[in-house]
Amino acid sequence: MKLFLCEKPSQARDIAKVLGASQKGDGCLRGHGTVVTWGFGHLLEQAPPDAYDPAFKRWALDTLPILPTSWKLEVKKSGRKQFGTIRKLLREASEVVVATDADREGETIAREILEYCGYRGPVSRLWLSALDDASIRKALADIRPGDSTYPLYLAGLGRSRADWLVGMNLTRAYTVMAKQQGHDGVLSVGRVQTPTLRLVVDRDREIADFIPKPFWEVEALFQAKGGTFNAKWKPRVESLLDDAGRCINEAAARELVQRASDGEGRVSYLGTARKKEAPPLVMDLATLQQEASRRYGYGAQQVLDVAQSLYETHKATTYPRTDCRYLPLSQLEEAEGVVTALLKSDPELSPLRDRLDLTRKSRVWNDSRITAHHGIIPTTSPCDLSRMGEPERNLYDLIRRHYLAQFLSPHEYDQTDVVVKLAGEDFVATGRQVRVEGWRVLFPKAAKESEESDAGGTEGESAGQALPALSQGEACPVRSLEVVTKQTTPPRPFSEGTLIAAMKHAARFVTDERLKARLKETAGIGTEATRAGIIETLLKRGFLRKQKRALVSTPTARQLIDALPATVTDPGMTALWEQALDEIATGHLGLDEFMARQTALIDKLVKHAAGVTMSLPQQQPAQKCPDCGAPMRKRKGRNGPFLGCSRYPECMGIVNLGKQRGKAKGAGSQGRRSKGSVANG
Missing domain, CATH: 1.10.460.10 (Topoisomerase I, domain 2)
Structure with missing residues (x-):
């Protein structure tokens, strides 16, 4: 019997459907000599310290460090029944196919079960990038040797x-x-x-700790033959500038305004260059979390949960927990199928179809940049948008736009840089004229938020001013000239x-x-x-x-x-x-x-x-233990909260809050609390 071991029930149902394993069993699905079973994420967890030595129940420096030499796992209480089912199926299996999520944790979830149960039969690996039927069939036709992904398990253990x-x-x-x-x-x-x-x-x-510092800009409005335009003073004397090139000498700025307000500038440099912007890469999870936070205020965990729903429930997108924003060249062959599914799911995209060139190879198609998974993209299966909640639709829309952008031409514009010489000083201006909208048709709101951008916005800078027609050497009288006082701002x-x-x-x-x-x-x-x-x-x-x-x-x-x-x-x-x-x-x-x-x-x-002194926020003075005088700590017992001696279990004194002092009853809850106070991650 071939046993497929999945990470969760929904994943198992999708794989079983393609395998034809439709007969329901106890914690599994059967059919055609194949059984599909599942976990609920990790069914095993690291054992607590007292599993190695009962003395470790007590939190004390003299018991540290705790350094296991032979590591122990325990079956989670919530998963004991399902774990028993898997253990029984492993005894009957002639071969196991690991079909958990295709990443380090997925590998660990399956392999730790196989190790714990002592399974020694053949193991192979089903490596899935999406859970739609076509993707599952493709993966089943290319099952990998088990040893090819075993190092992922070792990394998971580490x-x-x-x-x-x-x-x-x-x-x-x-x-x-x-x-x-x-x-x-x-x-x-x-x-x-x-x-x-x-x-x-x-x-x-x-x-x-940030201390704002003032700086000054001189802004000019010049009159050209074709109209007015704005320009800013660009000082060249280093003693007037800070490290960021801002003028920190107010007197110099005001002196220039006084000297040049009635003057006439002259265009000393005029250059126009055609610029091209490639489309943004497709999404990885981190970029999706960043964009969803910026646009919609969604939390990181919310985005992960929604992306997982698009992948598992709606079969609308590929595997979400990826750190890669590129796609393999082989995936280009599926572009027609993906776009067809998108149009079937949302007919409003139909006007876009004629603008797409499905043979276009943008920078996203790069085999050398592929990690364990490619970027998040739509699948070849149509989906029902009406069944999605608003967050699901919003994230799905971001994912599909970044995919479709790969088949549109680059965004092109002419950038004009101007330098106007006035009173011996340079004033600079930049203008931008869009020539080819290209992929930006998918991102009409092109203004980039000023939020600090480790997030890396995908829509670029907002356009510069529309400059009038200018010519080299053209005289440009000053219409206005003013000093603007500004301050440096702290990071967000x-x-x-x-x-x-x-x-x-x-x-x-x-x-x-x-x-x-x-x-x-x-x-x-x-x-x-x-x-x-x-x-x-x-x-x-x-x-x-x-x-x-x-x-x-x-x-x-x-x-x-x-x-x-x-x-x-x-x-x-x-x-x-x-x-x-x-x-x-x-x-x-x-x-x-x-x-x-x-x-x-x-x-x-x-x-x-052991030698650290901490100045942590002060607590209220602790009540003294009536038995030994040590500080008491508030605890929770079966009969409600109580105060227990901080020296427990050496001292068993307690005070039942609002009741008469007693002994030992309930004090053992401190030991249970210590066992559960685990700080993972």
């Missing part, structure tokens, strides 16, 4: 174990140190979440979209030259699949809060970042870890070597934590 080591050890270390200094509550530290938090903290401090706070971009391109925020030299330009923290979840985690744990569309750090977050060593908070260090995981995935680095590095690092970081 990620999971490194996250566990950082989360379990450093969360405990800094939480214990903080409690000793009067702070109550868990201080969660994570391999990815903490450097992400550092990005926001640094940005908030840059904004708070991060939105979810710009934070996603910053996470993806963490190398830009690295100042250490040695570290920067080791990082790829594209080095990031987290993956397409995890970044949205990291932001959600920081919000839930009270390290970040939202102010309209902005993300800002809390006082506790800022103090925690100050207390932690740069090794933990530096985005560049975490980007190096991600590069190492990529090397494991490509077979260039061994898992054992990677874990040896992590173990040595954690040992050093725990020793560092």
